[in-house]
Amino acid sequence: MSLPHGILGFLYTGSMTGYDLAKAFHSSVNFFWPAQTSQIYLELNKLEKKQLVRSNVVVQTVKPNKRVYSITQAGKDELFNWLSGGMNDLQKDLKTSFLMKVFFSGYNSAENNIHMLTQFSKECSRYLESMKEIPETIAFYGEAASAMEILCWEFTADYGASYIQMCIDWSKRCIQRLEELS
Amino acid sequence: MSLPHGILGFLYTGSMTGYDLAKAFHSSVNFFWPAQTSQIYLELNKLEKKQLVRSNVVVQTVKPNKRVYSITQAGKDELFNWLSGGMNDLQKDLKTSFLMKVFFSGYNSAENNIHMLTQFSKECSRYLESMKEIPETIAFYGEAASAMEILCWEFTADYGASYIQMCIDWSKRCIQRLEELS
DNA sequence: AGGCTCATGTAACCGGTTACATGATTAT
DNA sequence: ATAATCATGTAACCGGTTACATGAGCCT
Numbered sequence: 001m002s003l004p005h006g007i008l009g010f011l012y013t014g015s016m017t018g019y020d021l022a023k024a025f026h027s028s029v030n031f032f033w034p035a036q037t038s039q040i041y042l043e044l045n046k047l048e049k050k051q052l053v054r055s056n057v058v059v060q061t062v063k064p065n066k067r068v069y070s071i072t073q074a075g076k077d078e079l080f081n082w083l084s085g086g087m088n089d090l091q092k093d094l095k096t097s098f099l100m101k102v103f104f105s106g107y108n109s110a111e112n113n114i115h116m117l118t119q120f121s122k123e124c125s126r127y128l129e130s131m132k133e134i135p136e137t138i139a140f141y142g143e144a145a146s147a148m149e150i151l152c153w154e155f156t157a158d159y160g161a162s163y164i165q166m167c168i169d170w171s172k173r174c175i176q177r178l179e180e181l182s
Numbered sequence: 183m184s185l186p187h188g189i190l191g192f193l194y195t196g197s198m199t200g201y202d203l204a205k206a207f208h209s210s211v212n213f214f215w216p217a218q219t220s221q222i223y224l225e226l227n228k229l230e231k232k233q234l235v236r237s238n239v240v241v242q243t244v245k246p247n248k249r250v251y252s253i254t255q256a257g258k259d260e261l262f263n264w265l266s267g268g269m270n271d272l273q274k275d276l277k278t279s280f281l282m283k284v285f286f287s288g289y290n291s292a293e294n295n296i297h298m299l300t301q302f303s304k305e306c307s308r309y310l311e312s313m314k315e316i317p318e319t320i321a322f323y324g325e326a327a328s329a330m331e332i333l334c335w336e337f338t339a340d341y342g343a344s345y346i347q348m349c350i351d352w353s354k355r356c357i358q359r360l361e362e363l364s
Numbered sequence: 365a366g367g368c369t370c371a372t373g374t375a376a377c378c379g380g381t382t383a384c385a386t387g388a389t390t391a392t
Numbered sequence: 393a394t395a396a397t398c399a400t401g402t403a404a405c406c407g408g409t410t411a412c413a414t415g416a417g418c419c420t
Contacts, residue, residue, distance in 0.1 A: 001279065001406085001407065002279035002282040002283075002407095003407080003408085005279075005282060005283075005286070006282050006285075006286070009282075009285070009286035009289075012286075012289060017370095017371075017372090018371080018372065018373090019369095019370065019371050019372075028285075029281075029282065029285055031273070031276070032273070032276040032277060032278070032281045032282075033277055033281070033282055034273055034277070035408095036408075036409065036410085037372090037373095038372090038373070038374085038409090038410090038411095039407085039408065039409080041372060041373060042373090042374095042407095042408095043407095060370095060371095062416090062417070062418095063369090063370055063371075063416085063417080064370060064371050064372085064415080064416065064417090065371080066370080066371060066372085067371090067372080079286070079289075080289070080290075082283070083283060083286060083287060083289065083290055083294075083298075084290065084294060084298065087280070087301060087302055087305050088278065088279045088280050088283075090305065090306065090309045090346065090349075091213070091214070091216055091309075092278070093278045093280065093345075094213070094214040094342055094345060095214055095215055095216070096214070096270065096274070096275045097183065097184035097187075097270045098269070098270050098275065099211075099214045099215070099338050099341060099342075100184040100187060100188050100191075100211065100214075100215060101184075101187075101264070101265060101270075102334055102337050102338050102341070103188075103191070103210075103211055103334060103335060103338050104187075104188070104191035104194075104261070104265060104334070105265060105334045105337075106327070106328060106330045106331030106332070106333065106334040106335070107191075107194065107261075107262070107265065107330075107331070108262075108265055108266065108330075110330065112265075112266060113330075113334070116265075116266065119269060120269055123269050123272065124272065127272045127273075145288070146288060147363070148288045148289075148290075148292070148295075148363075149288030149289070150288070151288065151359060151360070151363070152284055152285060152286070152287045152288040152295070153285060153288070155284050155287075155352075155356050156281050156284050156285050158352060158355065158356070159281060159284070159352055160276055160281075162348050162351070162352050163275075163276060163345070163348060164272065166344050166345060166348040167272075169344070170337075170340060170341055170344050173340065174337050174340070177333060178333070181329070181330075181333070183378085183379065184379095185379080185380085199398095199399075199400090200399080200400070200401090201397095201398065201399050201400075217380095218380075218381065218382085219399095219400090219401095220381090220382090220383095220400090220401070220402085221379085221380065221381080223400060223401060224379095224380095224401090224402095225379095242398095242399095244388090244389070244390090245388085245389075245397090245398055245399075246387080246388065246389090246398060246399050246400085247399080248398080248399060248400085249399090249400080
């Protein structure tokens with residue numbers, strides 16, 4: 001239950017079409033929130049029914065017509081209410097199928113588990129690598145943004161990198177303990 | 183798509199009822215996978231249709247009758263296939279509404295954001311605190327488990343604690359940078 | 365000719381959440 | 393008395409995923 005608030009967040013900086021929003025999502029929050037374009041259109045409909053956004057069709061000759069969405073006052077209220085509102089529970093953030101797998105990996109051999117954790121660690125490194133473009137992306141979009149906005153974008157990047165690094169450190173510790181067994 | 187595998191994982195150690203499974207979930211993986219009892223019954227039905235588990239009713243006189251589930255060979259195959267199978271994508275693990283909130287917190291004041299992050303940090307500490315019982319739980323259940331099983335349980339606890347600790351460190355860094363602004 | 369950009373959707377499905385429903389026995 | 397334990401479900405809903413459908417114009 002976050003995509004609608006993300007949409008409101010983007011619309012707060014200016015009116016956009018569903019298509020624009022999809023691009024905005026994909027080029028910014030994608031590394032932690034991959035959104036489907038179709039889902040964005042669905043959410044826009046819901047948001048309009050709740051009167052948190054409003055839309056009007058812009059007729060175009062060369063390109064296809066488009067529906068431009070704007071945030072309403074009620075939408076802004078909802079956005080800021082959400083921003084200053086209560087936290088999401090940490091339990092939800094920990095709920096990963098990976099941990100479920102680890103929990104039952106005791107049925108597996110040490111070799112298998114070392115292999116599994118090595119694979120995991122490698123995937124983490126790959127992900128970390130793919131996140132190295134983020135500072136450039138922030139610099140690009142930051143031209144038109146406030147210092148505070150840029151800072152908060154950097155916070156999300158920091159969080160992402162820290163999380164992946166923690167995973168790498170953790171798997172290293174686990175592998176070490178598995179090797180001590182044999 | 184992990185709960186069914188968790189069920190198979192528990193049934194691998196022995197036959198159980200839905201009720202037993204619910205207790206097993208709640209007293210072990212609960213800190214990273216809070217499962218609803220009703221969902222467990224639904225999944226058991228699905229697993230039986232797929233012939234990964236089989237059940238038979240045990241008539242009781244004093245207590246109500248119960249349906250005991252056992253894992254089939256196909257179920258064991260599925261379990262071990264899943265255990266040694268490909269990784270879940272890290273992107274999913276990063277997909278938290280909290281990051282969405284942080285991303286748009288640039289619209290908020292420094293004071294508001296410091297307050298928000300302080301609240302978050304406190305909640306993390308509380309969660310860390312609540313996780314301190316886990317070693318005892320592991321010791322309790324570990325009596326009947328192999329060294330490898332215990333080790334993997336500890337891995338999940340380590341992961342959980344490391345994750346929360348990372349969140350605490352991260353919010354500390356963020357707050358520091360916010361304070362430098364003013 | 366082939367692929368990209370612009371532009372907007374529908375439909376089926378799925379895992380999971382919340383809330384509700386029932387009812388006997390046993391321990392405090 | 394009343395709370396907990398044992399025991400199993402149904403129903404409505406919800407956010408999100410996957411796949412599919414359409415179609416004009418522009419660039420190479």
